[in-house]
Amino acid sequence: MVRPRLIFRAWLTGAMLLIASGSGAGEARKLEGAERTWAFYCEGCHAAGIEEHPGTLRLSYTRSPELAAIRGRQDLTPEYLRQIVRMGYLEMVGFRKTEISDDELEALIKFIRLPVPTQAQGEK
Amino acid sequence: MANLVPEGLTADVFNQAVAEMRAVVGKQWVFAEDQAALRSYRAAYGATPDEAHLPSAAVAPDGVEEIQAILKIANDYRVPLWTISTGRNFAYGGPAPRKAGYVVLDLKRMNRIIEVNEELAYALVEPGVSYFQLYEHLQKTGSKLWIDPAAPGWGGPLGNTLDHGGGYTPYGAHMLMQCGMEVILADGTVVRTGQGALPNSDNWQTVPYNFGPYVDGLFTQSNYGIVTKMGFWLMPEPPGFMPFMVTFPKQDQLHDLVEILRPFKLNLIPHNGAIMADLIWEASTKATRRQYYSGKGPIPPSARRKIAEDHQIGEWNLYAAFYGPEPLNKLQWEPLEAALRTLPGIEIYYEGDRKGDPTWDYRRDLMRGIPNMTEFSLMNWIGGGGHINFSPICTPYGAEAMKSWAMIRDRANEFGFDYIGEFAIGWRELIQVLMLMFDRTDASQRDAAYNLFNTLIEDFAKEGYGEYRTHLDFMDQVAQTYDWNDHALLSLQERLKDGLDPNGILSPGKQGIWPEQLREPR
Numbered sequence: 001m002v003r004p005r006l007i008f009r010a011w012l013t014g015a016m017l018l019i020a021s022g023s024g025a026g027e028a029r030k031l032e033g034a035e036r037t038w039a040f041y042c043e044g045c046h047a048a049g050i051e052e053h054p055g056t057l058r059l060s061y062t063r064s065p066e067l068a069a070i071r072g073r074q075d076l077t078p079e080y081l082r083q084i085v086r087m088g089y090l091e092m093v094g095f096r097k098t099e100i101s102d103d104e105l106e107a108l109i110k111f112i113r114l115p116v117p118t119q120a121q122g123e124k
Numbered sequence: 125m126a127n128l129v130p131e132g133l134t135a136d137v138f139n140q141a142v143a144e145m146r147a148v149v150g151k152q153w154v155f156a157e158d159q160a161a162l163r164s165y166r167a168a169y170g171a172t173p174d175e176a177h178l179p180s181a182a183v184a185p186d187g188v189e190e191i192q193a194i195l196k197i198a199n200d201y202r203v204p205l206w207t208i209s210t211g212r213n214f215a216y217g218g219p220a221p222r223k224a225g226y227v228v229l230d231l232k233r234m235n236r237i238i239e240v241n242e243e244l245a246y247a248l249v250e251p252g253v254s255y256f257q258l259y260e261h262l263q264k265t266g267s268k269l270w271i272d273p274a275a276p277g278w279g280g281p282l283g284n285t286l287d288h289g290g291g292y293t294p295y296g297a298h299m300l301m302q303c304g305m306e307v308i309l310a311d312g313t314v315v316r317t318g319q320g321a322l323p324n325s326d327n328w329q330t331v332p333y334n335f336g337p338y339v340d341g342l343f344t345q346s347n348y349g350i351v352t353k354m355g356f357w358l359m360p361e362p363p364g365f366m367p368f369m370v371t372f373p374k375q376d377q378l379h380d381l382v383e384i385l386r387p388f389k390l391n392l393i394p395h396n397g398a399i400m401a402d403l404i405w406e407a408s409t410k411a412t413r414r415q416y417y418s419g420k421g422p423i424p425p426s427a428r429r430k431i432a433e434d435h436q437i438g439e440w441n442l443y444a445a446f447y448g449p450e451p452l453n454k455l456q457w458e459p460l461e462a463a464l465r466t467l468p469g470i471e472i473y474y475e476g477d478r479k480g481d482p483t484w485d486y487r488r489d490l491m492r493g494i495p496n497m498t499e500f501s502l503m504n505w506i507g508g509g510g511h512i513n514f515s516p517i518c519t520p521y522g523a524e525a526m527k528s529w530a531m532i533r534d535r536a537n538e539f540g541f542d543y544i545g546e547f548a549i550g551w552r553e554l555i556q557v558l559m560l561m562f563d564r565t566d567a568s569q570r571d572a573a574y575n576l577f578n579t580l581i582e583d584f585a586k587e588g589y590g591e592y593r594t595h596l597d598f599m600d601q602v603a604q605t606y607d608w609n610d611h612a613l614l615s616l617q618e619r620l621k622d623g624l625d626p627n628g629i630l631s632p633g634k635q636g637i638w639p640e641q642l643r644e645p646r
Contacts, residue, residue, distance in 0.1 A: 040257065051480070054503065094166070
């Protein structure tokens with residue numbers, strides 16, 4: 001089964017990020033929260049693995065296979081992500097503040113832009 | 125303050141109501157001036173412009189007391205409240221209100237999983253709980269219970285059940301699995317249904333009925349109350365799970381397939397609701413229309429053959445599963461398999477036979493109660509985001525299936541669209557879903573989709589087929605088709621509405637039920 005791995009890998013990767021960034025406990029909690037936001041609202045469409053994820057598949061068509069998975073993409077500016085997450089764009093719907101609060105959105109943006117740990121790169 | 129104001133209210137009165145709501149839930153949970161926040165409530169995939177369904181404000185309470193206080197304000201000032209749970213029901217309108225200017229009552233913050241009972245296999249949840257969240261909870265707690273998600277996992281059990289939604293495991297008939305509700309009426313009264321009406325009962329989530337009339341159904345697809353808690357049964361993990369897929373090379377094999385399935389389904393074989401997806405629905409998770417055809421109008425037969433060949437799929441593709449001890453699963457599969465094998469050209473696939481096929485993976489996961497989002501790839505078929513579902517009911521006879529399929533296909537083609545659809549066969553019902561895909565950035569396609577939808581409602585009503593659910597834009601039209609004995613059913617629904625919500629504040633127009641003050645003469 002593919003999905004449980006995708007969703008529950010979250011906790012493990014969160015801990016790895018903490019070690020990697022050497023940041024404080026508050027920051028780590030935020031990133032862990034962001035990983036959960038990612039799992040509930042983003043990953044289903046945007047995880048790596050082009051074929052199973054509609055958003056990744058879409059971006060492989062409209063951009064390129066290299067730009068298809070959004071995690072780790074530094075070229076996606078915080079402003080752009082803020083706009084897209086709230087307002088949506090074509091096939092993607094916007095997310096309400098009751099789903100992703102402003103604070104959660106800022107943490108999510110940081111999370112998306114962080115380099116992807118190698119373990120996650122091969123995920124499918 | 126706010127730009128948009130609910131119909132019939134002055135800006136001053138509305139601003140006063142908004143201010144009072146802020147005092148109840150805190151100012152951060154009322155959205156009125158923040159246009160970006162309000163835009164996230166739009167009907168993102170509909171055939172009408174966003175403006176047709178933009179709210180004037182949204183208020184997000186957390187708890188029964190806050191909802192009661194909001195109801196008092198809404199009654200005082202006659203503010204129309206449009207209630208949503210997770211608000212992710214996008215092919216039918218998502219979080220958007222029926223009319224522009226309503227205030228959305230967004231219950232997403234109420235997302236507690238109140239109880240999971242492992243021994244009796246049930247859950248009690250609030251409206252904001254999503255399938256992903258419930259699945260995560262069961263995994264983390266080591267539960268041996270399965271959920272029954274709708275195809276997009278970001279929806280939730282409460283909202284999906286209230287809209288008569290379904291899933292893909294043996295517990296897929298969500299209305300049948302629902303057990304006990306807590307509902308707040310328009311006047312603020314809190315009611316618990318079923319055995320929940322008996323103080324100290326342990327049976328709220330085990331026995332759906334109470335003494336006297338069974339009322340839970342009144343709060344589904346309706347605007348009579350706000351459901352704040354809902355119980356439902358969860359399936360215990362079976363000792364074995366045997367999913368399968370069968371491809372049918374010819375379109376008219378739908379007839380024989382339904383004829384074969386009906387007597388089996390009456391005996392609950394296969395164990396879940398079987399899905400018969402058409403070629404394009406099946407292909408859209410792994411290909412785009414443009415890769416096969418760049419002309420206008422429906423895809424020609426030669427391109428269809430190429431798609432089928434490239435992806436080893438059929439004109440129809442049956443997905444279903446058996447659940448239980450493996451020897452029993454095999455025994456029950458044998459007669460069905462033998463019957464299916466009488467049809468020429470079919471192929472049967474089991475677990476492991478379609479490695480790397482995202483469609484098999486997501487279908488199998490749905491039948492196994494694992495939420496995912498893969499079906500959203502349907503939108504990649506043409507791009508542009510537009511999609512609404514036309515969902516008529518018919519009888520599970522082969523001839524009926526063929527007739528209702530051809531009716532949609534021909535009309536879709538006439539309006540310039542491909543038929544992208546599936547049939548779900550349940551105990552005694554056959555539900556067809558047309559995924560009406562269009563490029564929402566193209567006004568002519570939006571209009572054509574809207575007109576096609578209205579035409580289909582009329583076509584189907586003439587033949588005695590009703591829709592089981594519909595998008596915001598078509599609720600009145602569909603409600604008007606259920607018109608036996610001079611609209612006796614809708615009249616009853618309206619009398620209930622007037623009695624329970626005399627000020628007409630709860631979701632006016634939901635499912636075509638309008639409060640007296642907004643009702644148009646028939």
